[in-house]
Amino acid sequence: MASRLTTSNRAGWTFALPGFSLIALFIILPFFFAFGLSLTNQRLVSPNPTQYVGLDNYRELLDLGVITLEPERDEAGALLRDDDGNLEYPRVREITRSDDYPQYSGMREWFRWHSGDIAKVVVASDVVFMKSVVNTLAFVVVVAPVQAAFALLLALLINQRLRGINLFRTIYFMPVVVSIVVVSLLWRFIYSGNDGLLNNLLGAMTFGAWQPIDWLGNTDTALGSIMAMSIWQAVGFHMVIWLAGLQTISPTLYEVAKIEGASKWQTFRYVTWPGLRNTAVLILIVITMQAFAVFAQIDVMTGGGPLDSTQTLVFQAVERGYGKQDISGGATISVILFLLVLSISLVQRYLTRERR
Amino acid sequence: MAVVTGDSRGLRLAVRYLVLALVGTIFLFPLIFMVMSSFKPTAQLLSDTSSLRAFLPVGDISLDNYFAAFRRAPIGLFVFNSVFITVVTVVASLFLCSLAAFSFVYMNWKGSGLLLSIMLATLIIPFETIAIPLLLFVSRLPWIGLDGLEFGWLNTYRVQIIPWIADALTVFLFVQYFKDLPRELIEAARVEGATWWQIYRRVVMPLAGPVIATAAILKSLKMYNEQYLWPLIVVQDEAHRPIMVGLGYFFQLNVVWGEVMAYLSLITVPVLAFYLILQRAFIASIASTGVKG
Numbered sequence: 001m002a003s004r005l006t007t008s009n010r011a012g013w014t015f016a017l018p019g020f021s022l023i024a025l026f027i028i029l030p031f032f033f034a035f036g037l038s039l040t041n042q043r044l045v046s047p048n049p050t051q052y053v054g055l056d057n058y059r060e061l062l063d064l065g066v067i068t069l070e071p072e073r074d075e076a077g078a079l080l081r082d083d084d085g086n087l088e089y090p091r092v093r094e095i096t097r098s099d100d101y102p103q104y105s106g107m108r109e110w111f112r113w114h115s116g117d118i119a120k121v122v123v124a125s126d127v128v129f130m131k132s133v134v135n136t137l138a139f140v141v142v143v144a145p146v147q148a149a150f151a152l153l154l155a156l157l158i159n160q161r162l163r164g165i166n167l168f169r170t171i172y173f174m175p176v177v178v179s180i181v182v183v184s185l186l187w188r189f190i191y192s193g194n195d196g197l198l199n200n201l202l203g204a205m206t207f208g209a210w211q212p213i214d215w216l217g218n219t220d221t222a223l224g225s226i227m228a229m230s231i232w233q234a235v236g237f238h239m240v241i242w243l244a245g246l247q248t249i250s251p252t253l254y255e256v257a258k259i260e261g262a263s264k265w266q267t268f269r270y271v272t273w274p275g276l277r278n279t280a281v282l283i284l285i286v287i288t289m290q291a292f293a294v295f296a297q298i299d300v301m302t303g304g305g306p307l308d309s310t311q312t313l314v315f316q317a318v319e320r321g322y323g324k325q326d327i328s329g330g331a332t333i334s335v336i337l338f339l340l341v342l343s344i345s346l347v348q349r350y351l352t353r354e355r356r
Numbered sequence: 357m358a359v360v361t362g363d364s365r366g367l368r369l370a371v372r373y374l375v376l377a378l379v380g381t382i383f384l385f386p387l388i389f390m391v392m393s394s395f396k397p398t399a400q401l402l403s404d405t406s407s408l409r410a411f412l413p414v415g416d417i418s419l420d421n422y423f424a425a426f427r428r429a430p431i432g433l434f435v436f437n438s439v440f441i442t443v444v445t446v447v448a449s450l451f452l453c454s455l456a457a458f459s460f461v462y463m464n465w466k467g468s469g470l471l472l473s474i475m476l477a478t479l480i481i482p483f484e485t486i487a488i489p490l491l492l493f494v495s496r497l498p499w500i501g502l503d504g505l506e507f508g509w510l511n512t513y514r515v516q517i518i519p520w521i522a523d524a525l526t527v528f529l530f531v532q533y534f535k536d537l538p539r540e541l542i543e544a545a546r547v548e549g550a551t552w553w554q555i556y557r558r559v560v561m562p563l564a565g566p567v568i569a570t571a572a573i574l575k576s577l578k579m580y581n582e583q584y585l586w587p588l589i590v591v592q593d594e595a596h597r598p599i600m601v602g603l604g605y606f607f608q609l610n611v612v613w614g615e616v617m618a619y620l621s622l623i624t625v626p627v628l629a630f631y632l633i634l635q636r637a638f639i640a641s642i643a644s645t646g647v648k649g
Contacts, residue, residue, distance in 0.1 A: 023475055026490065030486040031481050034489040037492070042492065162373070190389075289480070
């Protein structure tokens, strides 16, 4: 393919160098920098010299423990109950603050469950971080497949031969060219509890039977509402990519399927879907990466609340690295985030590999 | 019989259009609401949400919200900042990324394959994972300006421009496009004694219209619409603040939703207009990011 005539070392370097050095300086270098910083106590501005602290930053974020609590008994050995008839347990704080259990020092309760009379309490040294991991994973696990599926449905809808179909394609794609910051603010208003558009629309549709919900102010609905809005904004983007994939499938295959008398579902299952394989892998990986990086929605709509129910990893990284000027803490979260993105992409790659 | 099939076909068609239109409504209603609300006094805006009036230009319609928004925040400055940052970054990006791609595809030098692979590998690094270390990095970087040597890039235009110029996606788009151009063109020009620069300038770039449009659209959307996290952490002063961060102005004291909607419409409608005019190019550019090489 390459021709002998075109060998040119010095000129080649000169042409590639400006672009490559910018990428090296502003992407590759900070990327490795993140790993290094996560092993130090670097701050944005500090009079003290930076020190190497080993894996302390990781420990501060990731340390977990399980404490088993026996219910309180009186002197006769009978179980104590509070006014509501619930068993009483020693307070977790007394253990995490006690010198007898140095391994739990500084930890706080994350959640607990009961087995029989015994309570198991999971304590974490950084509960907010743990919540942000769970929320981010939930965001990815829901948004990636749902958004990909909706995008495919829209692409199939738009791929029909109908007059004026381009008008609909134009409309479905519209939110993609609107900034996520603008969209988040707009939806903050739509989701609002009192005069919110969504509650009013649902009220009108159910003839007043709908009970208004403060979508973003409620721990049960806040994250779900942000997921729905994110899908609404970005689904048109992936619709277009699916559409490009659909159009690479040869029309003769569809004709054959028609002649063979295949049903619509069979045509999709045996003609369309196999033809979309590469597109599917790409879309899944791209949405996953975008979902892991969720930040603007959280910053604009909830600020991580209510009760940390919408905390995410990037939001935490920014809050530490920038808000608290704790660069090393923020860098540590960034490294953990990157490792999560990488491992999930690899798993997706593996699961969707070509089987021979 | 024929009449019956004709009817049922008509019905099927009607159902199809109905589905398409319902889905369309889901995508349109927030945007229509935004623009319509921007013309209404806040009290009316709030009370209108309980009926379809929310989507109609009815009642007390005026441009008052726009005037008030301009009084509240230096909108002209924010818009200038965003447009300036976008234009400079996009132009520089098109130039440097196409130059690098040209070198990778045509110039066949030792190590070019490796360098290209390293560059493309950065596609898997989300910006969000390097933002914090990059913040520390740019806060210490030197710069030679009019006042001589200085340190620190915070609160400048350059911190919002230079790190964003080169990116793997843009290089990748140019590489894909250049690979499909007929190589004979380049070889013929070489035989005739043209320099590499001349080939880039006079042979390849004049043929690169479609990929230039694609790369420019993607990069512009990124720079104008998506610049939020980065300026939030590197720009504190008002003088260099872009539009998306400027939104904070409307949430400092009392939130007047009419003004918020006016500002949102003001920064969004021009992009939507661009999109409606150039929609083929917009959609083609997104589609081309999905083409696997």
